[in-house]
Amino acid sequence: ALPIWAREVPAAIASHSHHVEGLREQVLETFAGLSPRSGSVPFHSTVTGGALDTAELDAEYWYRNLRRPVLFEQVSRGLVESGHGALIEISPHPVLTLALSETAERAEGEGASVIETLRREEGGPERFAVSLAAAHAGGAKVDWRTFYRGSAGKAIPLPTYPFQRKRFWLSPASGTA
Secondary structure, eight states: OOOOOOOOOOOSSOTTSGGGGGGHHHHHHHTTTOOOOOOSSOOBOTTTSSBOOGGGOSHHHHHHHHHSOOOHHHHHHHHHHTTOOEEEEOOSSOOSHHHHHHHHHHSSSSOOEEEESOBTTBOHHHHHHHHHHHHHHTTOOOOHHHHHTTSSOOOOOOOSSOOOOOOOSOOOOOSOO
């Protein structure tokens, strides 16, 4: 049997259920001053289940985000199936990587690497560098020059002597054995 992971989340109301409906006017009023605009980074919404223009992230959107079911699996599967090779959870306490890994394994296509940026009690530049390396190994494009700018890290040139091309194993014999 597979283990079941659960954690109690302290909350005043049950989000993504009818219990939120009593807060609709308060949420709309609280977010009424938002002036969303289109962004340059593609945004995939767990409310709509797909790509969404960020100009639509108004007060009504955020109410729907609190009220409707979360379409996380649908969005992450769509990203993997459309060719995204790395899914990165940017969080100080990753909780979605297991679900992302399962979705990536079951999705049609090439699959994807799932990377977390930090872990509990494992933060700082070293952990972030490990995460960047994992993203790079998973196929993500990493701008290493930006990462190392201003630090002690620098590119090291290869040796100037030619690599020796000498074989140390037997060549296959011709003929029949």
